[in-house]
Amino acid sequence: FFQKTLTAVKNWFTLFGWSKGQNPISIPYSLRRDVCKIHVTSSQEKIFKQSLGKDTKTVYDLLFHLSGQLLPGITSSQSLPLDPVERMLKLHWQHSTLLAFLKSQGAYLPHVMPEFLLEPDDYKKWIKVQTLKKDVKNSDTFSNKHLFILEDSIFERMSKRAWTDLLLQIYKVFVLPRVSSRNITDLFSLESVQNMPRIKSEPLSSNIYSPYERIILTWLNQHYEKNRKTVWKDCEKGEVPPMRWIVNFDRDLLDGLVLATQLAAYCPYLVATHFVRMYTNPKTPEQFLHNCLILVNAMHAVSLAIDIKV
Structure with missing residues (x-):
């Protein structure tokens, strides 16, 4: 289940998370790697700043595209310190700022620590700094209260989960609220839906x-x-399907019929070319697959290419 969720998140943010079109991402690798657009190097006591190019996109670009907001103290063209420890501490501060901002917008991320968003080498530096904090100036700014010392393999799993949950919460607080109910009330006036059970929209329901x-x-x-x-x-393959009450986004959509009616509402010409060949009461895995193949082909026919795997 987690792998399917991760794939869905990766596909959506690759396609819709960025300005100026698609930007392939990998979770967590590209997100924690692409943290700045200017790379700082030194040679013979001279410091050089090299632009990584306008094609390098960071999670802050993603956030700005979806929310229209920049994080305080973080610019799109910033560079990171040359010293490895200072660089790690700056990244940790940036991730802390990102998490605090998302929580202020309604995101639920109590289990995600800023260090889980770091690269593995930076995470090890963070642990070293924390365990040796007595030797660090201003050590009172550090705390062992929530220090998790993880093995490499466990850290990778934790980092992947942390970045996945972070993206899901970004979707929750900045994309889902765009859904409007202003056109839904008009449909309830139709006689065919007046006897249909209602789904309450109240927050506590x-x-x-x-x-x-x-x-x-x-x-x-x-x-x-x-x-x-x-x-x-x-x-061609059954009678009109019966009324149903759709209360979830997985089991109730498995046979493809519900999603087909959504497409038909906006593209009615797909009925004759595609949907009449669907099984209206599928019982076998082959029939479910048949319906889903037709649904995906219908999406491709209207150029709705969102990389759905049947």
């Missing part, structure tokens, strides 16, 4: 889905109920 996710569930329910009879009135 669910401990699983946010109000914005429940708006999406309502949208799925309404379009399915409104369009199911139209889409499959001439179905």
